[in-house]
Every structure is written in structure tokens, then in C-alpha cells.
Amino acid sequence: MRGLAAMMVAIGVVVAANVAAYGHDTQVDVSVAHRFTLSPETRALVRAVHAPLRIRAFLASHGGAADDARFLLSRYTELNSRIRFSVVDPDAHPGEARRFGITRYASVVLTYRGRRVDAPDAEELEISTAILRLLRGHVRSVCVLTGHGEPALDDTAPDGLSAVADLLRHNAYEPRDLDLSTSSIVPKDCAAVIVAGPTDPLLPAEVQALDAYTKADGRLMVLATPTSRADPNPLIASWGVRFTGGLVIDPARSENLDTANVIVERFPSASPVDAGVSRLQLPAGGGLFVAVPPDRPGLSVARLALASGRSFVETRPDTEIDFDGLDIPGPVLVAAAADDSRVAAGETGVPGRSGARIERTRVVVAGDVAFVTNRFLDHLSNARFLLNGINWLTEEEQLLATTSRPSADRPLPFTPERQTRVLAVTVGAVPGAIVGIGLVPALVRRLRRRRR
Amino acid sequence: MRQALTIAARDLRANFLTAFGLGSTAGFAAAAGVVLVVVLRGNQARLAGWFGTLYVLLGVLAALLTMRSFAEEERLGTLELLLTSPVRPWQVVTGKLLGVAGVLLVDVAATLACPLLVASMGHPDAGPILTGYVGVILVGLAFVAVGLAVSAATSNPLVAAVGSLAVLLALWGAGIVSGGLTGWPRLALEELAPSGHVVGFLRGTLSTKDVVYFVSLLALGLVTNVVVLEERR
Amino acid sequence: MNGAHHGVELEGVTRRFGRSTAVADVSFDVRQGEVLGLLGPNGAGKTTTMRMITGYLRPTSGTVRVNGADTAADPVGARRSIGYMPELPAAPPEMTVRSYLRFCARLRGVPRARLRPAVAGALGQAGLHDVGDQRIGTLSRGFRQRVALAQALVHDPPVLVLDEPTSGLDPRQVVETRELVTKLGRSRTVLLSSHLLSEVSQLCRRVVVLDHGKVLAVGDVASLSGGGTLEEAYLRLVRD
Incomplete structure (x- = not known):
């Protein structure tokens, strides 16, 4: 009875x-990342979340990614019980994945008050940014120019842009067509x-309208x-x-011997777009080059993406594809981002206050449109790059202070030789040494007895 | 304390004088190596998966080591001499715990070859390895305490080992069952399972609630152990 | 309570295991410096009684005092005075005789400085000098019995509780053991159990006869046998 009481x-x-x-609970983190x-x-x-917020992470259940996501998302739910999460394997639950239009792993869908924002990865920065955009509530328009044979937003064919439209809608943007043939002014809410x-x-009038828009705090992406x-x-x-005009050719990094189908692996800028x-x-x-006029101190251009050192621009793509004297040698720049901040001469927008105001123009340029068509948007990091570009243009990337963290990627190519080495040490040498040391007392006893 | 240390020292030495003790240490080290090979097939210098499996293996090891502590001694008859010596039950229990803990420390030290190998081939983050081993110690001690309590309740070593595993599996199962529940019962069951408390160790974080959990399991195991020893007199 | 009593006292001691009663209302005492025999057939409650004295079992009711210490109130103090040799000569097989005795001595509070002479003394008294460095698992049954005896002596206790000390021994070992018990009885309080009348009559001046957990008789060997042999007296008691 006393025992029971003690228990x-x-x-x-x-x-x-x-x-x-x-x-x-307090937590100490001794990891580098x-x-x-x-x-x-x-x-x-997270404290500002006042209504149910649901996070669905679509991740393969094998491998560590799902466990990592579960652990990270638990940190959110600990802070606010209105946040709930689930980690869904799109292979095991294809219906759920289809319902949210998930076609790739590592997509995270956040829904809040009937709105949806996707995070491209189950990492804190992405998820918190998505939460912030959900909390902000409003949906911003992204206007896409039409009327000149551009691929269409509602075109689901491989060459269409319906996947771009979906991507934008999943990230709190409303894509809509912009027709400058009828109205010569870019709407203010773009x-x-x-x-x-x-x-x-x-048409010259369209170029003029876009130029006027861009110069007045405009945000332009040209593909x-x-x-x-x-x-x-x-x-x-x-x-x-x-x-530059012409076609980028890369004999070193291209897909299926199609030297014009270039794989880009160099992202030298620190820009958030990368x-x-x-x-x-x-x-x-197509290739780009950067030429910043010296009299523009506020203008800076980031070189976003470079093809490999063996790439070049074939200036006459309709002829034999080879590097000749007319071509431009690489590495070829294929994407760039320009940011121009300047003091405008006009009045401040605030009534009753005169003086200078800051204007900012942002432009993202890529030499290719095919990389965001339905056929290629899900390839490699194409979608991420596009979305980063839009977020940067609209300054959504600055919603959260982006402290750069060391990469979690720690490659260790596990070759057969290394596997043999690991097995030799852990299954051979270590257990062998243990048994060897363990037998010493018995041997000592035997020797002692024999001496006697 | 002197008596406790005397018991611990004897158990520790005796373990490595038996083929069983040597075999379990060598086997644990080898198993850790095999798990490492499987984990490294992911081509990443990350040991989260390795530690995760190691914690499960610790449950098996704790069950095997603790079955000797009381059940095997009772089967041999030596427990009678231990319990009729002028030693308090808590001293016996502390001594038994420290003895198995010492064995466990040697067994765990033998697995250090694994992170060293990984560090020689790649660049792992040292933080999660450190917390991983902190977890090994906490999980190991807690599981040993559970095993000791079960071992004291039976005179059959096999029953003791199977019983310890059953208790640990039941705790682990609480985490699986919780998946089908909602609200506070889900939370309570999640927190009852060790599986939810080791995930931080694998990722370089130490949180007070996880440490408190394993220390609680340890304390509860020891109290149960003392109570069982007293109740059987 | 008699504080000056340095033997063993049992007062109304009862032990039940579930519904069955192993020992019922047993009272007797072992006086300081005497060898008392606990006599009875197998299953009479001898081992249970001894286990209650050594503290391995707790009495369901009644009190046991060893060297003046109540086993319920001061269990450690009571156990400190006892050297106990259980019926089965149990010892860890993987240890050597010497290291096992050293362990027992440390466990029972022998100071570090006195460990070596204490172990040597126990080895000598039990006749184990030649096998001190052998593993207990390699010893014969007779030697293991001696190891069990040596561990009971290693901390030089004033009270010895010996459960069937000669069972399983060959005749020469039996003689040696009896001689040792006689010698030990000169300076210590000894309680030994046996189902052998001849042994008890040879070693003990007084006997307690136990059957079905009850004390049938307590007294001098001489008065119990009442002129006849102890055998006759014993059979008479047990048959009733």
C-alpha cells in the first residue's frame, strides 16, 4: 500500500x-544552419494569426524531408494553436495532391480565410513569407501584355502560360490580360x-505607354x-x-545534345531573385549584356544567370550552328535584374509637403520565354525563378528580413569504396577490437595459472 | 553512495567478463555501422536518420542489458545475497542503474567511429551530432530505468527482456495511436511517446520539455524499481 | 525489549504468501554465542524463517530483532550484523572467488584498508586459498558451497545464518564444514537449519523443531530426546 501511494x-x-x-518550453539550437x-x-x-491557418506540405514520405517538415511545422503550431499542419505524400494521396493542383514535391500550400498562398519549399523563410502574405490579405494584379502573338494565360497547351497563371494565383497574385491597343495607359493597379x-x-504607342509606366515607379518583366x-x-x-540578338548555344551544358536547350548553373548575384x-x-x-550609363548612380544591374564558359551567342541561328567570328563569346548572360532608385524632381505625393521624393523602378529581363511555358515551368528551378522575379518586382520579397543561412546541403558522395571502408571499420575493426580487449582478462588468468 | 558504486563497478566488470556482454557491445557497434551505411546511401553527411535508428536500437539494448540486472540475478540466486546485504533499496537501484549506464557508455563510445568516419569523408554539422549524443545518453538512461523496473518484477530474464520491450513499444505506440485522435487526448499521447521527444536531438536542438520527459521517465522507472523491490519482500 | 540482547529474537512471526501460511506465529530466540539448530522436514518453513531474519522477506506480522535491531524499523542495521549462507550456493559464475569476496566485503561496509585481510581471512577459513583466482563457474559444487560460506564470513559478522550448510557435500567436506561451524560457534551466534538429526545433535546444544510453519518444540537436545535418541523424539513430535 505504501508502495502504491509512492507510485x-x-x-x-x-x-x-x-x-x-x-x-x-525553451529551446537551444547548436546547429550551424x-x-x-x-x-x-x-x-x-505567427502571434498575429487570428483565424484557422492550415498548412499542407506535399512531400515524399521516404527520406528525411517529411520528418524535417513535420519538426519545423510543429514549431509553428506550438506558438499558435490556430495553425494546423499536415504532411501529405502526393504519391500516397494523389487525390489530395490533385485537389490543390500539386505536380511536384516540396510544395507547401497555406490556406487562411479562404485565401491560398503557396510556399516553394518547407523552410522557415518560405513558410513565414507565405503566412505574412496571407495575413496581408489583399490580392495584387499582375498584368500580362497581349496582342502580339504572346503565349496566352488561359492556354493549357505545352506552349501556353496556364501554369504561370496557376502559380500566380497560388501566390496571392491575380494575373490578368493587358491590352494596350485600346487604352494607352497601364492601369494603376498593376x-x-x-x-x-x-x-x-x-506599336510605338504601346512602347511609349510601357516606357511611361516603367519610368513612373514601374515594375516590368520582359521575357x-x-x-x-x-x-x-x-x-x-x-x-x-x-x-544581343541571336540564340544562346552551350555545347557544354545542354539537354539531349540539343545545344540550344541550355542548362544554366551559375547564379553569381546575391539578388533575392536567385x-x-x-x-x-x-x-x-537569347543573350543579354549589361551597359549601365555612368551618369545613372541610382541604377544597379544584377547578373542573375550565366550560361557556362563554353556558351556563345549564335548571331545567325538560321545558318550552321558553330562558333565563328560573327558570334559573341561566352559566358553568356541570360537573365538580369535592374533596380533604379532616384530622387524625382516633382512634388511629393503627400499633400501639403513639398520637396523631393524617391522613385524606384525595377526591371527583370530574361532572354527566353519558353522556360515558363507549361512544358518547362516545372523543370528544375524555373518556376521558383519566375516567382522570385515577380516577388522582387512587387517588393514582396522584403516582407521578411532575409537573413542568409548556411546551406543545409552537405553532399557526401557515398562511393562503393567508401561503403567498404565504413563497413570495414564499423563492422570489422571496432567489434573485433572489443572482443579482443574483452579476451585479455581470460588470457592473463590463463598465463598466471600456467606460471604457477 | 559507496555501496551503489560498489554494485555498479561489479556489474560493469562482470558484464565485460561474459560472452554476452562482449557480444552485445560488439553487436551494437556493428549494427550502428550497418545503419550508417544505409543512411549514407542518401549521399548526405547528415546523421539524423542514423541517430533516429540508434534510439530504437537503444531500446533493444536496454532490454537486453537490464534483464541481467535483477531477473538473471534472481534466477542465479545472487539477488538474495544482494538484498540481504546492509544496503538500502535505493542504493541497490542506483548501483544497478549506474552499472548498466556504464556498459551503455562503453557501447555508445564504440559507435563514435561512425560520426568520425562521416567527418573524414564529408562535412557534417557538428551541432546535431552533439545533441544526437546528448539524446543517446538521455534516451539510454530512461530506457534502462524502465528495463530495470521490469527486470525487478520477474525472475525470468527472457520475460524481463520481452516485458521491457513491450513497455517501450507501448510508449512508442502511443505516438502512433495519437495520429487518429484530435484535441488534448492527441496532444497527451503525442507527448507520452518518446518518438516525439527525440526529433529535436536529431536536428541540433535541445528543448527543456524533451529533457524533462526523459528525466521523468528515468525517475519514474527508478521509483517503480524501488517500490517493486520493497513490495516483493 | 531487551536492548542488551545480542542474538536473534523472533516474536509471534507469521508470513503468508497469498492465502497459504508458510510460517505461523513463530517465537524463539538465538542467544549470543550459541549454535541453534532449526530442525524440520522439507517445507516446514525453515528457509522462510531464515529469510525473514536476514531481511529478504518481510514478516506479515510479528517482530524480528537481530543484535537488538528491529528488522522492520532498522533493516540495514539488522542486516549489518548478519552473515547469511542461502540454501543454494549462489555466486556469479563469471567472477573469480577473490574478486567476488572483495565485492561482498565492500558491499557490507568493510573499510578499504581492511579489505585485503578480510578476504584473505575468509578464503582461509573456508579453505579456498588454492582456488582464489579461479572463476566461480569453473568450481565444483563443494567449492561453491565453500564460497557461499566464505562470503557469509568475509565481513566478520556477529550472527551467522546458515541454511542447510552441508547439503550436497561429500562426506569429507561435511566433516570439514561441521568442524568449521563448531569453531565459528565459539565466538559467534549461529543459527543453522538442517533436516539431518545427526548433524543438529552433533553441532547444536539447543534446537527448534518446525513443522507446517509452526514451532513444535524448543529446547536442549538433551531434554528433547528425553533419555532416548533425538530421532525418536523428533518422529514423535512430527507425527502428532
């Missing part, structure tokens, strides 16, 4: 201690304008095709970037 007391104390520890410790920004953000691969020339009659340079020339982008596939792209 009851012990259980009571232990339960109380654990409940107290659960309520006042701090991947699983939420930043103060995230903590503040958070960004995309010129995606026109094949026919733009050109090298094989078109439209010249995009008038749209971007003021921002220090120009198209964040999380490891490889791009650019089928039939």
Missing part, C-alpha cells in the same frame, strides 16, 4: 513537471507588368524570344540591359 505521488509529480515544461529554430520575425508574425514573348512588333520580329530593347534600354534557384533550363534563349 501515485511519483506519477503526479512527473505529470505536473511535464505539463509545466510543455507550457514553458539553425534551420529548425524560428526567428524572432516569425514568432511575432503591381507588375509582364511582357512575355511577343512575336509581332509592339523575350530570340526568334521574333519584336524588338524588346526600347522597353529595357533605359535600365542598363540590352539583348534565392533557392539551383538550375534553370532555357530552351532557345
